[in-house]
Amino acid sequence: NPRHDWWKQSVVYQIYPRSFQDTNGDGIGDLPGITSRLDHLQQLGVDVVWLSPIYASPQDDNGYDISDYRNVAPEFGTMADFDAMLAGMHARGIKLMMDLVVNHSSDEHEWFRQARSSRDNPYHDHYIWRDPKPDGSPPTNWEAAFNGSVWEWNEPTGEYYLHMFSRKQPDLNWENPALRAEVYDVMRFWLDKGVDGFRMDVINMISKPWNADGSLPDAPVVREGFLQPSFPMTCNGPRLLEFLREMREQVLDHYDTITVGEAPLATITQGRELTNPETGALNMLFQFEHMDLDSVGGTVGGKWAFKPLDLRDLKATMTRWQEALAGQGWNSLYLSNHDQPRPVSRFGDDGRYRVESAKMLAIFLHGMQGTPYVYQGEELGMTNLPFASIDDCRDIETLNFYREAVIQRGESPAQTLAAIRRKGRDNARTPMQWTAGPQAGFTGGTPWIGVNPNSVEINAEQAYADPDSVFHHYRRLIELRRRYPVFVHGRYAQLLPEHRQLDVYTRTLGDQVLLVLCNFSAEAQAFNWPAALARDAAELLLGNLGGLLPSGEPAPESLLRPWEARLYLTR
């Protein structure tokens, strides 16, 4: 609802429940664990929680494979635990956004059990079925996100079903109005319970393309002799906007919600289209362009092949999205989530300058226009974990990649593991580091995935006590956003597009100008105060280094120290 745009002023905190806080010693985070840690969120000052899936699930993809959309997985707790958690959040003025995973369900969902039993079962058409090609091969040449073909044979009906992710995640058939009605019912179920919105998993994939004869088209061949990238075929299907508009009319327009659609391969055209307040359907998207800059092939088949980040690319991408959606839609701002490596390890320096660079990245991100997302542990400057062996990894994407690379293609285990250490999703999924004690205070039992040994230094208890911690820096940054409307409404301008180490941009609202200075390097960088801005009138709102050099001299203003960031307000 465009009239209630509180979501533009909000900061969202993502909780990955499996790794947040365990309370019963089974090594798995749970809902009572979240309830027990709400003070942490309140201290930080966040407005909204995005909770990764907590629904009933065989956990093939850690809950992104749902077998019952209306129940809580027993390892996370009960519906009563959920209600208590929601009440606890609301009592603190924190809203809750659920993860809506409706591009696919689990193959253990009752709909799919029915659907696969016979071609004339009433649920058959809830999923996407095709006959083999005349030569008996699968219907298309598409590769699934977690390796192998997107097509899996179903003996009882003599057909293939489509799964863009694992074979335990069959894609739902949005062409079927009965399926769409079921999804809207599920959404109303949670909204009527009082939840405040949804993060929608790969929502731009729900409309599949078709040929005139109803078959699905093959993907263009970019890798001779292999399966082909399939995301480009499904991430902007012909009926996408129509389906989402229908969802808006049927459900979202009747509640006061926050919505963000996860949208791999989203272009600014799609961003404008889907987030336009009048003609679109969602408040904002998670676009992926900035997540793809440090790999050779981007989202399409290349995430594991590393390429060093060129800061000019990062600025160009962010600037394009900032400018494209200004006044026409809305941006999400994120560097981190449960699918990405830790930002301080990826874009900063997780050794000597860990604290400095984590704070710099926070200023870089929160200074821009959009709704910022903080992923659990980011506010502590948590780092990647250098997994010693594949046995330490749990993620289906990682395990499948390793199996295919090492066992099927005979690639070097050491090199494969190096790629996993850099990009694997488990980096973000190690337990939240609460204390310096055993298992970082996450569990009294054996955690489902190893705790990072650096929890003895990096943990919430330490961060609360240290006024210069990454945590308090995030807290101040969030407070500033609340105080100054220029953070929300200011118009963005990039000042140094060609600089290889510095990002300098402004945000302007009336006569207020926010000036953001970020040094993305371990070397001091000279910079000139922008001629158009009155230095005398500028107030330093927040920096990540003190005002003094180790010698006790005041730090020179025209030099940004290693990983330094400053946020000025002039008026």
Ligand code: TEU
């Ligand atoms: O992710 C979809 C997605 O396109 C990626 O970020 C994906 O995880 C990719 O493989 C990363 O390398 C969403 C969820 O966030 C992810 O956790 C799920 O595994 C996926 O959908 C399927 O539900």
Ligand code: CA
């Ligand atoms: Ca537990």
